[in-house]
Amino acid sequence: MAKRDRLSGNEAIAIALRQINPDVFPAFPITPSTEIPQYFASFVANGQVDTEFIPVESEHSSMSAAIGASAAGARSLTATSSCGLAYMWEELYIAASNRLPLALALVNRALSGPININCDHSDSMGARDAGWIQIYAENNQEAYDNMVQAYRISEHKDVRLPVMICQDGFITSHAVENMELLEDGEVKEFVGEYEPENYLLNPECPMAVGPYSITDYYMEAKRNQAEGMKHVEKVVLEVAEEFAGISGRKYGLFEAYRMEDAEYAVVMIGSAAGTTKDAVDQLREQGEKVGLLKIRLYRPFPAEAVAKALTGVKAVAVMDRAEGYTNHGGPLGADVMSALYRARSQALAVNYIYGLGGRDVRVEDMEGVFDVLKQIAADGDAGETYRYLGIRE
Amino acid sequence: MATDITRLGVKATWKDLTEGMVIAGAGTSKEFNTGEWSTDKPVFTEEKCRQCLLCTPVCPDSCIPVKDGKRGGFDYDHCKGCGICVKACPFGAITMEGV
Amino acid sequence: MSYNFKETMSKPERLAPGHRMCAGCGGTIAVRNVLRGLHEGDKAVIGNATGCLEVSTFTYPYTAWEDSYIHNAFENAGATLSGVEGAYRVLKRKGKLDETYKFITFGGDGGTYDIGFQSLSGAMERNTDMVYVCYDNGAYMNTGIQRSSATPMYADTTTTPVGSASNGKPQNRKDLAAIIAAHDIPYVAQTTFIGNFKDLHVKSEKAIYTPGAAFLNIMAPCPRGWRYNTPDIMEICKLGVETCYWPLFEVVEGKWILNYEPKNKLPVEDFLKPQGRFKHLFKKGNEYLIEEFQREVDRRWEELKFRCSRG
Numbered sequence: 001m002a003k004r005d006r007l008s009g010n011e012a013i014a015i016a017l018r019q020i021n022p023d024v025f026p027a028f029p030i031t032p033s034t035e036i037p038q039y040f041a042s043f044v045a046n047g048q049v050d051t052e053f054i055p056v057e058s059e060h061s062s063m064s065a066a067i068g069a070s071a072a073g074a075r076s077l078t079a080t081s082s083c084g085l086a087y088m089w090e091e092l093y094i095a096a097s098n099r100l101p102l103a104l105a106l107v108n109r110a111l112s113g114p115i116n117i118n119c120d121h122s123d124s125m126g127a128r129d130a131g132w133i134q135i136y137a138e139n140n141q142e143a144y145d146n147m148v149q150a151y152r153i154s155e156h157k158d159v160r161l162p163v164m165i166c167q168d169g170f171i172t173s174h175a176v177e178n179m180e181l182l183e184d185g186e187v188k189e190f191v192g193e194y195e196p197e198n199y200l201l202n203p204e205c206p207m208a209v210g211p212y213s214i215t216d217y218y219m220e221a222k223r224n225q226a227e228g229m230k231h232v233e234k235v236v237l238e239v240a241e242e243f244a245g246i247s248g249r250k251y252g253l254f255e256a257y258r259m260e261d262a263e264y265a266v267v268m269i270g271s272a273a274g275t276t277k278d279a280v281d282q283l284r285e286q287g288e289k290v291g292l293l294k295i296r297l298y299r300p301f302p303a304e305a306v307a308k309a310l311t312g313v314k315a316v317a318v319m320d321r322a323e324g325y326t327n328h329g330g331p332l333g334a335d336v337m338s339a340l341y342r343a344r345s346q347a348l349a350v351n352y353i354y355g356l357g358g359r360d361v362r363v364e365d366m367e368g369v370f371d372v373l374k375q376i377a378a379d380g381d382a383g384e385t386y387r388y389l390g391i392r393e
Numbered sequence: 394m395a396t397d398i399t400r401l402g403v404k405a406t407w408k409d410l411t412e413g414m415v416i417a418g419a420g421t422s423k424e425f426n427t428g429e430w431s432t433d434k435p436v437f438t439e440e441k442c443r444q445c446l447l448c449t450p451v452c453p454d455s456c457i458p459v460k461d462g463k464r465g466g467f468d469y470d471h472c473k474g475c476g477i478c479v480k481a482c483p484f485g486a487i488t489m490e491g492v
Numbered sequence: 493m494s495y496n497f498k499e500t501m502s503k504p505e506r507l508a509p510g511h512r513m514c515a516g517c518g519g520t521i522a523v524r525n526v527l528r529g530l531h532e533g534d535k536a537v538i539g540n541a542t543g544c545l546e547v548s549t550f551t552y553p554y555t556a557w558e559d560s561y562i563h564n565a566f567e568n569a570g571a572t573l574s575g576v577e578g579a580y581r582v583l584k585r586k587g588k589l590d591e592t593y594k595f596i597t598f599g600g601d602g603g604t605y606d607i608g609f610q611s612l613s614g615a616m617e618r619n620t621d622m623v624y625v626c627y628d629n630g631a632y633m634n635t636g637i638q639r640s641s642a643t644p645m646y647a648d649t650t651t652t653p654v655g656s657a658s659n660g661k662p663q664n665r666k667d668l669a670a671i672i673a674a675h676d677i678p679y680v681a682q683t684t685f686i687g688n689f690k691d692l693h694v695k696s697e698k699a700i701y702t703p704g705a706a707f708l709n710i711m712a713p714c715p716r717g718w719r720y721n722t723p724d725i726m727e728i729c730k731l732g733v734e735t736c737y738w739p740l741f742e743v744v745e746g747k748w749i750l751n752y753e754p755k756n757k758l759p760v761e762d763f764l765k766p767q768g769r770f771k772h773l774f775k776k777g778n779e780y781l782i783e784e785f786q787r788e789v790d791r792r793w794e795e796l797k798f799r800c801s802r803g
Contacts (some may be wrong), residue, residue, distance in 0.1 A: 023586075024578040026571075045685035050586060052578035057614030061571035064564055064611065068575025071562050072537065072583055085419065090565055099413030100684045200537045200560040201580060205395055208416040208555035210540075212547040213443045217587065221414050223407035285420035401553040420547070422510030422556035430515065438608055449501045450528075450689040451726060453520040454510045462498040471509030475516030475715075476723035 002180040002247070009140040009172035012077070012179060013105050013165070014039030016147035019187035022103075023074035023194070026054035026065035028084065031117045032169040033107035049377055054285040057083035061199040062284065063091035063104075070100040071209050073199030075151060077102055081169060082109035085123045089130070095162045097225055098209055101154035101194075102162045103130070105147065108270065108321075109169040110357040118358020119169040121269060125322040125331045130226060131267040132190025133163040133232055134299040138255075138273045141179040142296075143167040145249055150241045151191050159233040164299075168271040170358065187245050229300045235298055253302040255294040256309050258284055262291030266309060267336050268319035269295045272354070272361045279366035290370050301335045307343030313384070315348045316340070319389070321355045329353070329386045348382040354389035365390055398424060410421030423471075432487065432490045435467055441486035447479040448487060497688045500528050504558070506536075509772040516722035518685070518712030519545050522627040523598060525689050526708065527559075529696030535559065536594045537580075539573040541603025542566035545627070567607040568610045569597045570615030573622045594700050595622035602632040605668050616675040616705045623699040623706045626668065629714035637717040641666040644737075645788065646781055647769045649717075659781055664788055669709045670783035673743040677705040679710045680743040683751075684711035685729040687772040691740055691751060698742075711738045731763040736793040741800065750800040753754025790796035 007015065007393030014036050017025070027037035034269075037053075044053045052069075056062045069076035080088065085106060095102060110116040111123055124134060131151060137143040146165045154163040167173055167373065182190075198207045213221055233253060239269040240251040255273075258280050266276050273294040283290045293309055308318055318337065320330025340347055352369065355361050369389065376382050395418035396411055411417075442464070449464055451456045453475060456468040479487045506527040515521050522574055523545065526764040529535055534613045536559040546563045550558040564572040583589040599608055612624055630636040631649050640728050645664045648654045652661040673680045679702040692710065699706035706733040707757040715722040732738035735758045740751040761782050764770040773781050 023582045024575060026575060026578070050582060052582040054574055054578050054618070056571060056574065056609060057617070061574070061611050061614055064568035064571035065575030066580065067564055068539075068572035069579040070575075072576040072579035074579035074584075076579070091568070094564060097413065098415070171567060199416055200562060201583060201589060202560075203535065203589070205417050206419040206535075206560040207557070208419070208550050208557055208561040209413065210561075211414050211416070211550045211555070213552045214403075217405075217410065217414075219553050220405065220407035220410050222411045226414065227407075228412075284427060288703075291790060306723060365766035379776060396553065398553040416550075416553050416555050419555060419560075420508035422508050422551075425512075425551075425554045426508040426513065438772040445503045446498060447688060450525050450663070451521060452509070452524075452527045452684065453509055453513060453515070453517045453681055455520075455524060457745035458505075459501045469516045470508055476514055477521075477725050480723045483725055490537050 001204040002182060003180065005181055006176050006178055007140060007173050007175050009143045009167045010035035010107065012140045012144035013037060013147050015181060016144050016187070017077070017357060018043045019182070019184050020078050020148070020151065020191050021049050021188070022051055024054065024066065024069035025050045025078065026062040027057045027060045027078050028056050028059045028080070030059065030081045030084040032109055033079045033081040033105065036105050042298060044264065045079045059087040060091060063088035063095065066102050067091060067098065067100060068094050068108035070102040071098065071200050073196050073201045075194040077104065079105035079107070081107045081110055082123045085127060086111055089127060092127050092130035092132055094376065097221070099160040099225065099228060100162060101151065103150045103154060103158050104162065104164045106164050106166045107169045107173045108166055116357040119167070119171050120356045120358070122323065123322040124164060124166050127164070128299055128331060132299060133161055134166055135297055136269045137167040137172065138271055138294060140172050140177040143172060144179060144181065145247065145251065147245065148187055148190065149239050149243050151194070153235050155194060156235045157301070158245065159228050159235050161228045163231070171271040178288065182228065182247060190243070190246055221239045233297065233301050233302055251296060253305050254309070255296060259290040259293060259309060261289055263289040263314045264370050264377065265291045265293055265313045265316045265368060266319060266366065267293045267316060267332065269298060269332060272319070272320060272321070275363055276366045277362050278363045279370065282363070283367065283370055288370065295332070303335065303339035303342065304334060307339040307345060310340065310345065310347060313347045314377040317369045318349060318351045318374055320353050323353055323356065328384065348376050350376065350382050350385045350387055352387050352389045359390055361390065394412040426470050428470045428472055431472060433476065433491055434469060434472060435474065435476070435478055435487050436490050437466055438486050438488070441484050443484055445483065446485065448481045451477045451481045453477070495690055495694055497690065500693050503528055503532060506530065506558045508556045508558055510554060511543060512551060514716055516725060516769065517716045518601070518629060518714060518725055519627045521685060522625070522710045522712040524595065525692050526625050526696040528693055529700045530594060534592050534594055535597055537562065537576050539569045539576065539595070539597030541569035541599035543600040543603050545598055547598065549636065566603050568601060568611045569599045569608055569609040572623060573597045574615045574618065574620045577620050577622055596625060597622060598625045598627060600633065601626060601628045601630060601640045605642045605666055606640050613675065616672055616677050616707065619677060619704045621639050621704055622794060623708060625708045625710060627710050627712040630665070632719050633714045633717045642668065645785060646773055647786050648772060649769070655796050659772065668793070669707070672707040676746060677707065678702045678745055679706040681710045682739065682741050684732060684738055685726055686733060695742065717769065719767045724766060728766060731758065734758045735763045735789065736762045737763050737789050739793065739796055741796060748799040750797065760786045
């Protein structure tokens with residue numbers, strides 16, 4: 001029985017975590033994710049969870065302790081943003097290579113410098129090759145739903161990889177929206193008990209984790225790790241289907257919005273997809289064949305499915321909320337364009353950098369992008385493929 | 394449940410490696426022979442030994458087994474021949490010999 | 493806790509042979525003997541900062557540890573064991589675990605005094621129920637003998653090499669045991685390898701079985717980095733103590749206790765002389781450097797005695 005409520009994204013994540021009742025939650029505050037451990041600490045203080053909450057002295061330590069707890073046999077997680085994620089960068093790789101299922105509630109924020117507390121995706125994009133599963137949300141409801149699904153994906157025996165549940169700083173983390181919550185019991189039953197195979201606190205068999213690996217093993221170890229990633233798409237879809245059964249809300253690897261006969265498409269991640277949907281709706285009313293592909297699962301990147309969804313599109317704009325400093329675009333642009341190339345797509349593609357450090361994206365901005373796509377298709381030439389949206393020239 | 398490390402030689406394929414490179418089990422290093430490193434080895438003369446055990450804590454390689462308060466013979470499969478035990482023995486019961 | 497050496501040495505070995513530390517390494521002597529502080533039947537999870545000990549005792553697929561073991565990274569052994577200990581608490585609380593576990597982490601002075609200092613300080617301040625053991629060999633030995641904040645003054649290291657314009661490391665070593673004691677944790681002790689290891693064994697048992705955070709600082713000579721005759725390790729440690737360069741003390745619930753006061757305090761040059769890293773101090777004309785070293789040892793020794801006199 002769903003409960004309707006009005007919640008911020010941070011509050012929604014904290015409630016999901018209360019319902020999950022994880023074992024160990026080490027945390028260090030950083031704007032805009034601070035509220036997640038704050039809310040959670042009050043659940044601990046009021047005896048609403050069994051969790052061991054460890055207020056550590058840095059983000060490096062929060063991820064280190066989460067890794068220790070997970071290896072020990074406990075369901076663990078932490079939350080962070082921006083520089084906090086950058087600080088734990090080394091640990092992200094270690095969590096993934098140890099094949100530890102754990103969760104990170106990430107509230108996306110620009111990386112310094114200059115220091116800025118508002119949303120962009122430079123933090124999680126920097127961590128995209130760390131071996132973590134990355135799942136993004138457009139709104140508070142999706143952030144909550146993704147968090148509820150996180151451990152089912154991360155702990156799946158074919159996967160056993162850490163998962164980053166991402167939402168946009170302030171835009172969803174602090175904005176209050178109407179949403180539906182599952183009952184505590186429904187979440188508990190859905191998530192289930194954590195039953196690790198090998199763990200440090202197993203009295204039947206000790207375990208050693210974190211070896212030195214000579215060259216003879218290192219490359220095989222990485223290939224072995226990659227195998228876990230190969231199963232993620234399948235597991236994400238299975239878990240989403242089961243989740244739909246209890247919530248009525250359907251999720252996939254991405255959301256294809258009015259893409260059926262679209263000739264001009266935008267591909268993007270996160271909250272600005274909501275703005276783009278408004279632009280799509282308005283242009284569709286004018287008879288324009290436009291659509292949106294909103295990426296939910298970014299790591300691993302569902303390249304084949306994305307290319308397939310873009311079949312028949314004449315021109316596509318890939319929107320990156322992070323710079324890549326490649327002189328030809330951002331990370332999502334590179335992924336989508338390589339997916340199109342592998343699929344021998346004839347679509348003309350451009351890559352926009354937008355919304356850095358919380359720069360607002362308006363419906364008119366996105367309508368402008370679709371105008372550009374129409375022109376590109378008419379010209380038969382994408383022109384400069386590396387562009388900025390909403391910059392003062 | 395314990396990992397069978399005999400399957401994990403340097404020619405093992407990626408499919409054979411343990412997930413997350415964890416080893417379920419303990420003390421598997423005993424399978425690795427460090428005794429061949431040494432150019433000298435300690436020799437234990439049992440008649441001179443008074444079982445004071447002063448040689449046992451100083452060994453960096455856990456190569457002097459103790460059972461019921463008495464030391465046994467050296468573990469030559471692992472002894473690296475550092476010679477610390479020779480100096481620790483007050484009774485001259487340990488001497489070094491070239492290998 | 494009455495101490496019995498033979499019983500202590502008859503306990504099952506918890507660090508297996510076959511690890512790849514150098515012949516004569518002080519690090520594993522420290523580890524083996526600390527683990528003898530564990531009561532038989534009690535289980536343990538061992539943490540380890542990156543360093544010689546880690547790369548040599550868990551070289552895939554060979555683990556030298558008879559207990560569960562976790563190495564995470566260089567600078568986070570304190571935080572990592574905090575997470576393990578947190579997991580233990582919650583699994584106990586949920587009735588998922590009956591056995592008693594103890595938590596012991598090992599780091600060299602690089603992982604403890606320097607890069608892991610923040611993580612260690614956090615774990616101590618939170619009074620995590622664990623023992624952090626620093627095996628202090630006074631330099632970054634794993635990467636090839638670079639200076640650390642534990643390196644004594646005038647030591648010749650690869651980043652403070654002796655040269656025509658250098659006498660080795662210009663600065664004094666950090667007094668980490670005192671800094672950790674300032675965290676007001678229940679138990680801090682400094683020790684090394686002396687005689688039948690009673691001092692180390694007793695302190696290890698106390699540290700392991702004191703509820704809350706405990707810290708052990710163990711001088712663990714490195715034959716490679718210190719350049720002494722490898723078999724002489726026990727003599728080197730003894731000289732460290734008899735010259736009062738490395739005093740044996742405890743801080744129990746904030747009270748400072750001196751465990752040993754030499755009847756005849758030896759000049760520090762007796763400790764320095766057998767070590768190649770101090771060879772340049774014994775060149776003619778460099779006597780003043782040894783005098784300076786001696787003054788610092790004396791100053792610290794008097795300071796320690798004063799602290800202990802206040803109880």
